[in-house]
Amino acid sequence: MKVNDSAIARTGVAVGVLPSALDAIGDTPMVRLDRVTDGVDGTLLAKLEYLNPGGSKKDRVAKRIIQAAEETGALRPGQPVVELTSGNTGAGLAIACAVTGHPFVAVLSRGSSTERARMIAALGAEVVLVDQAPGSVAGRVSGADLALVEKQARLITQSRGAFRSDQFENHHNVEAHYTGTGPEIWAQTGGRLDAFADFVGTGGCLAGVTRALKERDPAIRCFAVEPEGAAVLAGHEVFESHHPIQGGGFGRADLTHLRDVPLDGYLQVTGDEARRASRLLATREGIFAGFSAGANVAAALHLLQHELAGATVAVVIPDSGLKYLSTDLWE
The missing domain is CATH 3.40.50.1100 (Rossmann fold)
Known part of the structure; x- marks a missing residue:
């Protein structure tokens, strides 16, 4: 393949070559999950954050x-x-x-x-x-x-x-998603979006995306996703602290990043629901993702099957299924 010879002469590399892996972070693709939503009234969109260099959002x-x-x-x-x-x-x-x-x-x-x-x-x-x-x-x-x-x-x-670095307290956690993930979702959907749902770990992604989307359209509804049995953000008592959904659901009710964030609701999913959804992503969509991706998809499907029938809901696919091969996610 012929490349831009003048660019190589000036810089020693072809046009389009990035300076480092850090420059490859972000601008992840958004895909429709039409096979997972077969028979469901509505559209589910997934932003493939597991395609970042380190395999996660x-x-x-x-x-x-x-x-x-x-x-x-x-x-x-x-x-x-x-x-x-x-x-x-x-x-x-x-x-x-x-x-x-x-x-x-x-x-x-x-x-x-x-x-x-x-x-x-x-x-x-x-x-x-x-x-x-x-x-x-x-x-x-x-x-x-x-x-x-x-x-x-x-x-x-x-x-x-x-x-x-203190990801639970550092405001740049939220800023990364407020200036990156959220605006990317808006641009990729052309603003034709009704809802966003995200499994909460530190709360940075949910907070940043929520603020970015609602600044552009306050009618977009944003939901926190928690494990059933550890849904403290929704005001529930913890009765299952040992749920299998890694990366969140730690029973922390007062998350700094979610203070004053205008959320529209709270959704709970079981470990089995998250597991089944992750497996559906792999076998029907070819998306090999982790537990929290399954939690997000399960929660979004619940919205489409109930209060948001006919709507367009977006989620992120936080990380890769390769990080869970030793767990019961793939047994």
């Missing part, structure tokens, strides 16, 4: 946090970065730190899938695994497990003089 957050911290001087050249993660933010930060030259320490619960920890380590980061709380279930991260990880992350941050 958290790549956007990691890039934004590191770049902003460098710009403000909060992160010094060569300074270590530490983060609590269930895996996806850790992979994104491992990429961002590799490109920008910062050592990175990811602190995970042993309840996270082994694929996540191995991927982060393969990307050059140091991985610290924290034992689960008494009574926890292997392969499932509870709020109690996360509290132990948080404690360890704070100790490591202090002992190493590190920068803590």
